[in-house]
Amino acid sequence: MKNLVIVESPAKAKTISKFLGKDFVVMASMGHVRDLPKSKLGFDPADNFKPQYLISTDKRKVIADLKKQISKDTTIYLAADEDREGEAIAWHLIPALKIEKNPLKRIVFHEITKDAILDALKHPREVNQNLVDAQQARRILDRAVGYELSPLLWKKVRYGLSAGRVQSVAVRIIVDRENEIRAFVPEEFWKIKSDFKNPDFKAELAKVDGKTVKVSNEQEARAIEASVHQGSFVLDNIEEKESTRNPAAPFTTSTLQQEASRKLGYSVKQTMIIAQQLYEGNVGNIPNHTGGLITYMRTDSLNLSTVATSAAKEVIETQYGKEYSLSKPRVYKSKAKGAQEAHEAIRPVNMALKPSEIKAYVDNAQFRLYSLIWKRTIATQMATAKIANTTYKIVAGKDKELEFQAKGQRIVFAGFMKAYTEGSDNPESALDSSEKILPTIKQGTTLELENLECEQNFTKPPSRYTEASLVKKLESEGIGRPSTYAPTISTIQQREYVVKTEDKKLAPTPTGEIVNSFLMDHFPEIVDLGFTAKVEEEFDDIAEGKIAWEQVMQAFYGGFKKSIDEKEESIDRNDYAQIREIGIDPKSGKPVSARVGRFGPFVQIGTKDDEEKPKFVAIPDHLNMDTITLDEALYLFTLPRVVGQNEEGEDIVANIGRFGPYLQIKTKFYSLKTDDPYTIELPRALELIKELDEAKAKSTIKVFEKEKIQVLIGQYGPYIKQGRKNYKIPKGLEAEELTLEQCLDIIEKDPKSKGAKKTTKTTKKTATTKKSTAKTTKKSSSAKK
8 A cells, every 4th residue: 555544543534534535445544543551551661761662452453454554665654643742652652563664754634624634734843742642641650659669558558459540539539628628617607688679670689888798607697687577678879880891711621521511411421422423533523524512622822713713703703793703713721821732712614614504414413512512612702791780788687787789781782692601610600691680670769678588598518529610620730631530530439439419529438538638648759749730740841851751750759668668667557547437237246347358348246355256258349348228238248058958958058159149058169150149949959059060060071089180171172170279280191090109100200290390491491492492593694594
């Protein structure tokens, strides 16, 4: 093939291929093709942090398919996304495909339209090594934190836990908020409201003796109430002010995630999936339109191109009228720390393509998100709204010492509000956008009171974060970048450090809190917001070529590794024992608790200080130690249970052990794969035992009971089993003819056996010598040639 264009996803490849001729093949790399190995650190601190990249197992076929399209003359266009992650994907493709000698062209585009793609092909550039290095620094530093800290958490807290540079800070923010809520002491206050009739409207007490007042208790409220009834209400003053309101800025990644959450109820991850589909053009066949519907969705830029603002002006004048358009475009400047990733805000690629025109060709989720982006972008280029605010100041009380206020607002000119108003995290403030018209009353009018209401209230604690407000917090602190918000929030939920409550708020789990306590106590810099933001700034400096990525690693890694080594000795596991009190066992009166032990989570009745040994049972996979209830815990103690008897009158007992649920008859055990040990009945138990006995008989060739050795047939052929260990039968030996002596000899010589170690090393050394000899022979024969 003469020209090969490599993008990240098949959907993008399909869209772009429509714009290019027969001389081009467009294929997808399916994201990153190389990464650090999963099983080890993956970089060498002694060799200036040199990374050890490998082609990912699941990408070997992708690489093989791409190689089939490449000859030595093929021009390769690396067309991954235009952010740091995309730059790194393009860079990794070069060694993975071994295309260093091919004509290589890096192309970028902000939208997937024919004009944008053709323009990108005309203006190729080289891979930007600074952007690649910024991504490498992030990946390697994050690997260092995760790889070094996670094993320490396994040893000192619980197996399977993990820590991460950004995820741990996100968990800390959520735990800090939970602690604020717990420490919050509600304060009493009273609202005093008046309902008037002829005309009907409401007012609320605002001042006493000309000063803004807070009514703290019922006694104060009743004193005000008494004074009200000794006087009359008179409209003393009418205050009218005109104010203006400007539209919110065009969408960035974080503001799109926030607004889609508030207005559409989408999770951060869901928003990014839908936005990706709109960007790639992964939609139906829209008449007179090919390609993507929106510009690149990972951006923290507020810029809109001249093409976009001009197109928006045309749409506004056609749809709303000239008075709603601007004489010159409105420009926004980003306040986000480190905003620099992309060239434009998120907007429709074709402003003239209204949401109503695509509705029949996209799914409902795509339509709703596109509508949100279209309206927001249009609004940014519309005229300022004008609002008339009216305040009625009403005097009341025995000595006219009380001032009640009624506020109304009227939209004089809707401006951008014709198209769009921004949502809010606080539902009450959403009322600000609606009109509230006060009745026309002359100044000096005595008002007729229908009802006076004294309402007791209490201050409320700060609310938990939603996904959207957490993104807002992370961005305001300079933590993470557009590409990291969604994966961070998904990760902390997948790892069960944080759960989403019924009202879609984020709350820490006990596991999340214990991990946070561990990190706060021993690695405060890892969960320090300032430190994390500083690291992000250093990544930005690398991207701009100001510092080398190795410098950032050197400054961080030495002290961090030293701290890990020291803490391994000094931290006491008992300080972080995970124990959750669930309740009291009604039978024994002893405490019931959920705990984590060597083999995972379990429930315990009683404590080690009791005379009787505590009872305990493993928590099955479908239950969680952080959420298990008392009833669920007590139900677990119904095991072991006698299901019934077999024909010989022996008890069949159902239970759960270290290796899962099972049935037991005396010393025989039968694993339960799909059946529930709590509910299995005798007929099913007998059927299962019969099946397993028959299967075992078929698979058993020989048994040497005294030595606990069996010769069995497995999935891959005959093998020897002793205890829990399996041994391969060497070629040339027939399983049916094996003697006890032969079985013992095979076990002794097996690498897994203690007595086989010396033999193995010798064999390995001999093999290495043979290999060296082979190399020498090869070298000699080459020399002869």
